[in-house]
Amino acid sequence: MKAKLYLPDAQNGYYRATRFDWSGVINVLEYKNHHYFSEWFEKHDPLLHDAICGPVDEFMPVGYEKALVGGEFLKIGVGILRKPEEDKYDRFKLYEILNEGTRSVSIENDFIVFRHILENDPFSYIYIKTVKLIDTTLRLEYTLENTGFKALSTSVYNHNFFTIDQQKTGPYITIRFSFQPEGKWRDENGPAMIKDYQICYSRELNKGESVFMDPLTGFDPEKKGYHFTIENSKTGAGVKMTTNHKLLKMIFWACSTTSCPEPYMKLEIGPGERAKWMNQYEFYEF
Numbered sequence: 304m305k306a307k308l309y310l311p312d313a314q315n316g317y318y319r320a321t322r323f324d325w326s327g328v329i330n331v332l333e334y335k336n337h338h339y340f341s342e343w344f345e346k347h348d349p350l351l352h353d354a355i356c357g358p359v360d361e362f363m364p365v366g367y368e369k370a371l372v373g374g375e376f377l378k379i380g381v382g383i384l385r386k387p388e389e390d391k392y393d394r395f396k397l398y399e400i401l402n403e404g405t406r407s408v409s410i411e412n413d414f415i416v417f418r419h420i421l422e423n424d425p426f427s428y429i430y431i432k433t434v435k436l437i438d439t440t441l442r443l444e445y446t447l448e449n450t451g452f453k454a455l456s457t458s459v460y461n462h463n464f465f466t467i468d469q470q471k472t473g474p475y476i477t478i479r480f481s482f483q484p485e486g487k488w489r490d491e492n493g494p495a496m497i498k499d500y501q502i503c504y505s506r507e508l509n510k511g512e513s514v515f516m517d518p519l520t521g522f523d524p525e526k527k528g529y530h531f532t533i534e535n536s537k538t539g540a541g542v543k544m545t546t547n548h549k550l551l552k553m554i555f556w557a558c559s560t561t562s563c564p565e566p567y568m569k570l571e572i573g574p575g576e577r578a579k580w581m582n583q584y585e586f587y588e589f
Contacts, residue, residue, distance in 0.1 A: 304332070304333065304334045304436050304438075304439065304441075304586065305331070305332070305333045305334075306329055306331065306332045306333075306434075306436060306441070307329070307330045307331040307332075308327065308328060308329055308330065308415060308434065309328040309330055310408055311325035311326060311328075311406050311408075311417070311419075313400075313403050316349060317330070317347075317349060317355075318349055318354065318355045319349045319350055320349070320350050320351055320352045320353075320354065320355075320397055321352070321378055321381050321384055321396075321397055321398045321400065322352040322353065322361055322378075322381075322394050322395070323352075323353075323355050323359045323360065323361050323380070323381075323462070324359065324360040324361065324362065324379070324380025324381065324432070325380060325381065325406075325419075326380060326406075326417035326419060326430075326432040327357070327358075327359070327360075327415070327417055327432050327434045327443065328355055328356065328357055328359060329356065329357030329358065329434070329441075330342070330356055330357065332357070332441065332586075334439065334540075334586040335540075335586075335588055337467065337468055337538060337540035337586070337588070338466070338467070338468055338469060339465065339466070339467055339540070339542055339584075339586060340356055340357040340358070340464065340465070340466060341356060341466045341469055342356050342466075343356060343464050343466050343558070343560040343561040344560075350397055351397075352394065352395045352396070352397065353395075355464070356464050356466075357464060358441075358443065358461050358462070358463050358464070358582065358584065359461065359462050359464065360380065360432075360459055360460070360461050360462075361380075361394070361459065361460060361462065362378060362379035362380055362457050362458075362459045362570075363457045363458045363459070364376050364377065364378055364384075364392050364457075365377040365378075365379070365426060365455060365456065365457050366426065366453075367386060367392045370386040371386070372386060372387070372388050373385065373386065373387075374386050375401060375402075375423075376392075377421075377423075377426045377455075378398075379428065379430060379447065379455070379457065379459070380419060380430060381400065381403075382400050382401070382402050382403040382404050382421060383400070383401045383402035383403075383404075383421070383423050383426070384398040384399060384400055384401065385398060385399040385401055386398075402421065402423050404419055404420055404421035404422070405419075405420045405421075406418065406419050406420075413435060413436045413437070414433055414434060414435040414436065415433070415434045416431060416432075416433045417431070417432045417433070417434070418430070418431050419431075419432075422450075423451070424451075424452070425451050425452040425453040426451045426453060426455065427449075427450040427451035427452075428447060428448060428449055428450055428451065428455065429446075429447075429448040429450055430445075430446070430447050430448075431445070431446040431447075432444070432445055433445075439585055439586050439587065440583055440584065440585045440586070441583070441584040441586070442581065442582075442583045442584075443461075443581065443582045443583070443584075444579075444581050445578075445579065445580050445581065445582075446577060446578070446579050447570065447572060447577065447578050447579075448572075448576075448577040449572040449573060449574055449575065449576050449577070450574075450575075451574060452574055453574065454571065454572060454573045454574065455570060455571075455572040456570070456571050456572075457570050458551055458567050458568060458569050458570060459567070459568060459570060460554070460565045460566055460567040460568070461565065461566060461582055462563055462565050463544070463563050463564055463565065463566075464561050464563055465533050465542065465561060465562055465563065466560060466561050467533065467534075467535040467538065467540050467541075467542070468535055468537075468538040468540055469560075470535055470537055470538065471507050471508065471559055471560065472504060472507065472508045472557050472558065472559050472560065472561065472562055473504050473506060473507035473508065474503065474504050474505065474506065474507070475535055475536040475537035476503070476504060476533065476534070476535055476536075476562055477501055477502070477503050477533070477534050477536065478501060478502040478503075478531060478532070478533045478555075478562060478564060479500055479501040479531060479532045479533075479534075480500050480501065480502075480521075480522075480529075480530075480531045480564075481500075481529050481530045481531065482500070482521045482522040482523070482529065483499075483500055483521045484497050484500070484501075484502065484519050484520070484521045485497070485519070485520045485521040486516045486517075486518060486519045486520055486521075486555075487516065488514060488515070488516050489514070489515040489516070489517075490514065490515075493514050494506045494507075494508060494512075494514065495514035495516075495555075495557065502555065502562075507559070508557065508558060508559040509559060510559050511558075511559075512558065512559060513556065513557060513558040514555075514556070514557050515554075515555070515556050516554065516555045516556075517554045517555075518552045518553060518554060519552075519553040519554060519555045519564075520552075520553075522550050522553070524549060524550060524551070525549065526549065526550075527547060527548060527549050528545065528546060528547055528548070529545075529546060529550050529566075530543055530544060530545040530546070531543070531544055531564055532544075533562060533564070534589065539588050539589055540586075540587075540588060540589075541586070541587050541588070541589055542584050542585065542586050542587070543584070543585045543587070544564075544566075544582065544583065544584050545582075545583050545585070546566065546568075546580070546581065546582050546583070547580060547581045548568045548580045548581075549568060549569070550566055550567070550568065551567040551568050551569045552567045553565060553566050553567065554567075568580065
């Protein structure tokens with residue numbers, strides 16, 4: 304298994320927008336000549352909110368609603384941002400970064416440790432994300448320590464931009480869940496459908512077309528750990544994602560080049576407290 308990662312860099316980095324965490328951006332992951340992550344968009348712009356690839360995380364903003372116009376709010380993994388003249392946070396918008404914190408990267412043969420230290424009033428933290436390759440598995444390990452004076456009350460999800468063998472989204476792509484998924488599609492007559500424990504497609508998605516479900520339900524919110532698989536029957540490649548935390552909610556989005564189950568978890572970290580969690584991806588042929 305081989306992976307290529309882009310390192311965070313405020314001046315020249317591959318991703319410099321303000322939606323997703325800058326740590327651990329995986330541009331390529333190969334296993335047995337299968338490709339699981341790659342660019343899913345046509346044109347790259349480092350300041351575009353979703354010009355990013357791989358299993359990337361987004362933390363919901365902290366302190367946005369209480370901040371005054373021109374004031375500060377927090378995006379974990381990005382930094383302290385300025386609030387413009389708008390009432391509601393817009394994840395698709397590019398915000399001004401006021402304090403980007405301090406970043407460091409430790410690189411070994413089979414793992415990389417990303418550290419992001421932010422010192423600000425009242426929100427400060429030490430965030431560590433470790434990307435490990437273990438046999439046939441990619442493991443993402445997270446530690447978030449609150450070193451500030453106010454609680455870090457937020458949620459985080461992984462967007463999971465799967466692009467298995469760069470095949471178009473269509474009938475040979477199947478996503479299976481460890482629970483019976485339920486929900487309503489944005490377009491009830493679209494190509495995506497729920498069948499038994501899985502999401503599948505009746506046809507290929509056209510360029511510019513997408514499917515969306517928010518929320519996708521059916522899981523037990525009190526149960527720790529869940530999993531899903533996504534397989535490409537055309538090329539015989541699959542991946543199983545497992546976690547060790549409770550599922551807050553799930554969204555599903557797909558376009559013609561990627562299928563994305565987006566699992567959320569809740570974080571409530573008081574001053575001096577620390578949270579740890581893990582996401583794991585096991586790659587296989589069938």
